[in-house]
Amino acid sequence: MKRSSFLFCLMFLISSLTTVWADDVEQQISQIKQVQKEGQGNLTASQAVQKLSKSDASALIPILTSFENANPIAVNWLRGAFEAIAANAIKQKTLPTQKLEKFIQDKSQNPRARRLAYETLIKVDLAAADRIIPGMLNDASVTLRREAVQRLINEAKSLEKADKKEQAKKVYQQALTGATDSDQVKAIVKPLRVLGDKIDLQKHFGFLSDWMIVGPFDNREKKGYDTAYSPEEKIEFSSTLEGKEGKVNWKSVNTEDDYGIFDIAKSISPYKGAVMYCAADFYSPQEQSLEIRLGTPNAWKIWVNGKLLFARNEYHRGMVLDQYNVPVKFKPGKNVILLKLCQNEQSDSWAQRYQFQLRIAHPSGIGVLSQKAEATTQLTP
Amino acid sequence: MKHESIKLLVPLIAVCLSCGADWPQFRGPLTNNVATLETPPSKVDQENIAWTAELEGRGASGPIVVGDKVFITSTTGFKQDQLHVLCFDSNSGKKLWERQFWATGRTQCHNKMSVATPTPASDGKRVFATFSSNDVVCLDLDGNLLWIRGLSHDYPNASNSLGMASSPIVVGETLIVPVENDDDSFTTGLDVKTGIARWKIKRPRVANWSSPAILKSSPDAEPMVLLQSSEGVDAIYPETGETAWQYEEGAGRIPSTTVGDNILYVPSNGLTALTPGSSSEPPKVLWKEQKLSPGTASPLVYQKNVFTVNRAGVLNCANPQTGKVTWRLRLKGPFSATPIAAANHLYLVNEKGLLQVVQLGADKGEVTGDIDLKETILATPAIANNSLFLRSDKHLWKISSK
Numbered sequence: 001m002k003r004s005s006f007l008f009c010l011m012f013l014i015s016s017l018t019t020v021w022a023d024d025v026e027q028q029i030s031q032i033k034q035v036q037k038e039g040q041g042n043l044t045a046s047q048a049v050q051k052l053s054k055s056d057a058s059a060l061i062p063i064l065t066s067f068e069n070a071n072p073i074a075v076n077w078l079r080g081a082f083e084a085i086a087a088n089a090i091k092q093k094t095l096p097t098q099k100l101e102k103f104i105q106d107k108s109q110n111p112r113a114r115r116l117a118y119e120t121l122i123k124v125d126l127a128a129a130d131r132i133i134p135g136m137l138n139d140a141s142v143t144l145r146r147e148a149v150q151r152l153i154n155e156a157k158s159l160e161k162a163d164k165k166e167q168a169k170k171v172y173q174q175a176l177t178g179a180t181d182s183d184q185v186k187a188i189v190k191p192l193r194v195l196g197d198k199i200d201l202q203k204h205f206g207f208l209s210d211w212m213i214v215g216p217f218d219n220r221e222k223k224g225y226d227t228a229y230s231p232e233e234k235i236e237f238s239s240t241l242e243g244k245e246g247k248v249n250w251k252s253v254n255t256e257d258d259y260g261i262f263d264i265a266k267s268i269s270p271y272k273g274a275v276m277y278c279a280a281d282f283y284s285p286q287e288q289s290l291e292i293r294l295g296t297p298n299a300w301k302i303w304v305n306g307k308l309l310f311a312r313n314e315y316h317r318g319m320v321l322d323q324y325n326v327p328v329k330f331k332p333g334k335n336v337i338l339l340k341l342c343q344n345e346q347s348d349s350w351a352q353r354y355q356f357q358l359r360i361a362h363p364s365g366i367g368v369l370s371q372k373a374e375a376t377t378q379l380t381p
Numbered sequence: 382m383k384h385e386s387i388k389l390l391v392p393l394i395a396v397c398l399s400c401g402a403d404w405p406q407f408r409g410p411l412t413n414n415v416a417t418l419e420t421p422p423s424k425v426d427q428e429n430i431a432w433t434a435e436l437e438g439r440g441a442s443g444p445i446v447v448g449d450k451v452f453i454t455s456t457t458g459f460k461q462d463q464l465h466v467l468c469f470d471s472n473s474g475k476k477l478w479e480r481q482f483w484a485t486g487r488t489q490c491h492n493k494m495s496v497a498t499p500t501p502a503s504d505g506k507r508v509f510a511t512f513s514s515n516d517v518v519c520l521d522l523d524g525n526l527l528w529i530r531g532l533s534h535d536y537p538n539a540s541n542s543l544g545m546a547s548s549p550i551v552v553g554e555t556l557i558v559p560v561e562n563d564d565d566s567f568t569t570g571l572d573v574k575t576g577i578a579r580w581k582i583k584r585p586r587v588a589n590w591s592s593p594a595i596l597k598s599s600p601d602a603e604p605m606v607l608l609q610s611s612e613g614v615d616a617i618y619p620e621t622g623e624t625a626w627q628y629e630e631g632a633g634r635i636p637s638t639t640v641g642d643n644i645l646y647v648p649s650n651g652l653t654a655l656t657p658g659s660s661s662e663p664p665k666v667l668w669k670e671q672k673l674s675p676g677t678a679s680p681l682v683y684q685k686n687v688f689t690v691n692r693a694g695v696l697n698c699a700n701p702q703t704g705k706v707t708w709r710l711r712l713k714g715p716f717s718a719t720p721i722a723a724a725n726h727l728y729l730v731n732e733k734g735l736l737q738v739v740q741l742g743a744d745k746g747e748v749t750g751d752i753d754l755k756e757t758i759l760a761t762p763a764i765a766n767n768s769l770f771l772r773s774d775k776h777l778w779k780i781s782s783k
Contacts, residue, residue, distance in 0.1 A: 037535045039577035042528050046575065049526050072485040073531045076516070080526030083480055087524075112483065119481075146459060181459045297542075310537070314563040317542035317588065323489055 025059045028052040029066045032077045049077055053084035057094045060085055060120075064103055067113035079116060086120045095124055104132055111141035111364070118144060137178040140364050149179045153187055160191060169195045176204065180365035182259075182321050205321075206367025207260025207359040208280045208337070212237055213253050216274035218244040219342050224275040225299050225313055231277040232303070235338060244274060257357075259321060261295075264341070265354040273345040274354075280337050282360055283371035284330035290368055292337070295323040296356040299342040304328050305335055315344045316351040322365070404446045404763035404770075407500035407548035408719060412594045413639055414681045416723040416764035422782045423726050424750040425738050431768065431781040432474030438465065439495035439774050442548075443718075446471060446765035447503045450522060451779075453772055454497040454510045461496040462488045466510045466520060471766055474779060478524035486514035486533025490544025493759070495774075499592075500548040500761070502556065504573055509556050513545040517558060519576060528576035532558070538565035546590040552604050552619035555579055561589035561610060568593075568608055570622050580622030587611045591637040591648075592679075598643050598657055605657075607645065609638050614647055616658065626658030630666075636675040636719075641682020644701060648675050652689055654704060670704035673697055676716060678729075683722040684741060690716050690729065696739065698746060710746045712737055717759040730771055734758045736780070754778060 031048035035041040052059065063082045067075050089095040100117045103109060121128050133151060136144040152175035159168035172192045176199070179185045189199050202209050217229045230241050237250040255262040264276055292302060292309070297319040301311040310326045343354045360368045408414045422429050438457035445452050449471045457463040462484040468477045488496045496513040503509065507527060510518045515532035533539050539560045547559040555570040561584045569581040587610065594607040596616060605625060608615045614628040632638070633648035640646070644667065645655040651671035658664035673680075676692035687701040694714020699706045713735055720729045727739040727746070734754035739746045756773035763770040769780040 039528070039530055039571075039575065042530075042575050042577055046528050053525055072483070073529060073534055076482045076485065076518075076529050076531070077526065079482060080480060080520075080529070084525060087478065143458065183459065312538060312564060313586075314542060317563065318489070318491065319542075320489055323542060324487075 025052065025055055025062055028081075029063060029078065032081070033066065033070050033074045035074050035077060036071070037073075045074075045077055049081050052081040055081075055085055057085060057089035057092075057096055060089070060096060061099050061103060064113040064117055065109065067110035075112060082116060082120075090124060095120070097121060097125055097128075101128060101132070105135075107140065111139070111144075115141045115143050137174070139178075142180070142364055145178050145364070146181055146184065149175050149181075149184050149188075152178075153184065156188075156191070165195055169197065173197070180205075180361075180367070201258040202260050203369065204367055205260065205359050206361055206369055207357060208282070208370075209256070209260055209262075210252070210254050210280065211262060212250045212279045213264075213268070213276055214241060214243075214248055214250045215276035216244045216248070216269075216271045217276075218273065219275045220273040220345060222299075222313075222315075222342070222344055224273075225301075225342050227275075229275065229277070231279070231338060232340070235279055235336065237279075250279075260357040260359060261355055262357070263355040264343075265352060270352060271343055271354060274343045276341050276343075276354075278339040278341060278356070280358075281370065282330060282335045282337055284332055284335060285371050286332050287329065289327065289329050289363075291361050291363055292326040292328050293322045293324070293359045293361050294326065294339075294356060295319045295321055295358075296341060297353045298356070299344070300356070301340040302326060303338040305331065315342075316346065316348075316353070319353065319355070319357075321357065322359075322361075327363075402765070403448065403503070403505065404444075404765040405505065406445060406502035406550050407443055407592050407761065408594075408637075408639075408679065409721070409764070411597070411640075412550060412592075412637075413641060414679065414719055414721045414761075415683055416721070419723040419764045420767050420782075421723050421726075421728070421764055421769050422750075422780060423724065423738065423740065425736065425752050425780060426750060427752060428783055429752065429780045431779040433779075434469055434474045434476065434777040436467070436772065436775055436777055438463070438497075440497040440772060441495045441546075441717075441759040442497045442772075443500040443760040444763045444770040444772050444777060445501055445503055445508075446763050446770060447505060447508070447522060449766070450477065451763075451770055451777065452501055452503065452508050452510075453777060454499075454501055454512065455774075456484075456488075456496040456512070460488050461490070462514070464497065464510070464512050464514070464516060464518070466501070466508065466518060466524075468508075468522070468524060469777060471768075471770075471779065474777070480518075480520060480524050480526070482516060482518055482529065484512065484514035485516055485531035487540045487542075488514050489542050494544050494546060496544065498544060498546040498759075502549045502551045504551045507573060509549055509551065509573070511549050511558060513541075515539055515545060515560055517549075517556075517571065517576065519556075519573070530571065530576045532560055532569070536560075536565050536567070539567065540564070541588050543588060548592040550593050550595065550606070552595060552606055555619045557593050557606055557619060559584070559589070559593060559608065561585070561587070563588050568622070570619060579620065582617070582622045584608070585610045585612050587634065589634045591632075591634055594638045594640055596640050596645070596657060607638050607640070609647065610634070613649065614638055614645065614655075614664075625660055626663055628655055628658070628664050633675075635677050636679040639680045639682055641687065641701060642685075644682075646680045646682060646687055646701075648680065652680060652687070652704065654687075654701065667702070668704035670699065670706075672706055673699055673704060678716045678719040681720050681722060681727070683727070684725065686741070688720060688727065690714070690720060694731070696720070696727070696729070696746065708745045710739065710748070712739075712748070719761045721762060721764055723764050728762060728764070728769060730754075730758050730762060732757060732759060734773060736762075736769070736771065752780065
């Protein structure tokens with residue numbers, strides 16, 4: 001009787017301590033998640049992260065789970081604590097490998113948390129990559145997906161070398177379904193086209209290729225960037241507007257470039273000190289949070305349904321795919337995207353580009369098409 | 382008893398003598414590219430490589446050294462959006478720890494540079510790592526996270542599509558972080574303990590890759606910070622960010638101002654020598670010399686000479702009082718890394734990874750040795766523990782006497 005009482009007390013004590021400890025971990029995570037812009041909450045978070053970093057390995061999964069709904073700064077704070085605990089757990093051989101693997105496979109969890117779990121797991125179990133990565137081809141984690149795509153590219157290359165062209169083609173096609181990074185897409189598309197496949201890269205990436213465009217308006221001395229010309233007030237495709245060089249009208253343009261580049265300088269005119277407005281529709285089946293991904297070497301502003309989303313006053317610092325990722329919430333049905341593109345008056349040979357490429361994508365980078373394929377025809381005057 | 386005490390003191394003294402000063406930030410303790418107490422090898426060859434540590438990803442930031450620890454930054458990922466801070470044992474080259482974070486700002490940059498281009502800084506207790514994404518991470522020397530800021534997360538238009546390269550510096554309790562670009566351009570002074578801004582000042586809206594320098598006009602004087610831009614140089618108080626005086630005749634946006642013997646050498650109109658100004662008096666121009674125009678590397682003042690390396694890889698040595706060129710030496714370039722100096726020698730590593738050692742004579746310089754590390758090196762090396770520390774994307778090297 002005495003012995004059983006002692007055991008009961010001991011178990012109660014352990015259970016209480018575990019609850020207190022778990023409460024502490026949750027409290028510390030909660031304090032870290034309260035960090036905001038400009039260092040608000042840093043003092044509390046700093047104390048919390050230092051305490052949390054001393055936790056044992058059982059805190060790892062709660063930390064990963066807490067990534068959901070945490071802001072990007074808080075996620076980095078949490079990662080700092082996670083890595084400190086994981087480093088100790090690896091030394092002490094107490095890393096909860098099975099729980100980590102289960103977490104990685106749970107696609108409802110935060111993609112970055114799953115990636116961090118994966119990076120930690122393969123430090124002690126390299127073979128885990130073979131079990132996990134093949135199933136990540138269409139994953140929400142950009143980096144897990146990238147590894148899955150790379151495996152297929154490597155496999156397809158081997159098949160090509162072995163002259164198994166049809167099999168190689170199928171594997172390349174499979175790889176393309178998950179590929180969004182431009183280097184991988186190029187590595188897939190080039191052999192696929194040689195193997196006879198017709199690939200619509202604009203569709204793959206979700207580029208908008210049909211635009212209505214009007215201009216030029218005056219941007220001498222770069223003053224046009226902050227001048228609200230008529231299209232910023234109202235988009236009326238049938239109207240004639242007062243431009244920099246006289247009357248201007250909206251006209252329909254299109255690009256067939258694989259990467260959706262519309263080159264104003266080549267296709268219309270190499271304007272200098274100019275503003276052009278470009279408009280396109282995007283039809284969404286429901287309200288959804290996506291990203292407008294823009295590349296341009298010119299200064300720009302972008303509106304969706306009349307609301308200014310972002311503006312960038314930078315000229316000729318290069319242009320790449322997905323140079324700017326602008327979060328956007330599309331309403332159901334028709335959404336009107338208006339892009340203001342400004343060219344300056346620099347005469348240097350490297351400062352003559354006047355172009356852009358714009359696509360709609362999930363935050364994971366996967367392209368999203370306008371619901372109606374003929375969407376842009378709605379813009380025809 | 383006395384004998385025992387002496388026995389205990391001997392190894393302690395030996396340790397102290399073998400430990401030189403730290404190299405805690407870009408261009409060293411005083412941001413002047415000089416290590417005064419160090420004696421790195423004066424003649425080098427492959428046998429001087431004490432150790433080589435492997436790195437992954439990309440990185441054009443220089444190493445820094447605090448005590449027996451070497452810190453560097455790097456990035457991985459297709460978009461270079463995984464930010465790494467690494468710590469190595471300076472004696473063995475063993476990696477002691479590594480921490481990673483995700484970029485919260487844009488990671489686009491010119492192919493030649495990397496998101497990990499700014500050199501980290503330390504106040505001896507903490508390491509401050511900044512990246513082109515304008516993320517600022519503060520860790521203790523054992524890798525424990527103390528605080529993080531995401532300056533592009535806070536100010537989304539603070540970015541540069543060619544990448545940010547300016548390195549932060551620590552002055553007293555303030556970490557000076559330049560975030561100067563074509564749009565939302567500023568420099569901020571962060572409290573080293575919390576990461577919260579003590580001040581934030583607007584800066585010229587032009588992309589800028591130069592780094593701040595320290596001006597300490599006398600041993601007792603409070604240090605000031607020199608911020609260089611296309612408009613010139615502003616001397617500011619590190620605690621408040623207030624401007625003390627300005628030089629307004631324009632300056633370069635890549636090589637940075639260097640201070641030597643209380644004279645500023647500014648990449649402006651070639652090279653311009655200035656005496657510091659004050660709150661009541663602007664700085665005075667001592668001389669301007671087009672022939673001393675630096676390429677990417679910043680100027681160096683050492684042993685009563687001013688040195689620049691031009692775009693053709695020619696090392697110029699000039700009189701710091703007059704700007705008159707006293708000798709020239711053609712080296713194997715091109716150079717991105719700034720030359721550094723110790724023990725009567727200059728150490729210059731070119732972009733192809735060739736480290737060249739120049740011995741300084743009265744009226745000429747002479748190459749006394751080189752090591753071909755055979756990898757692209759853009760980062761300015763560090764001098765500490767009587768050794769040189771260099772990094773490429775793939776490796777970190779320690780070069781010591783045999």
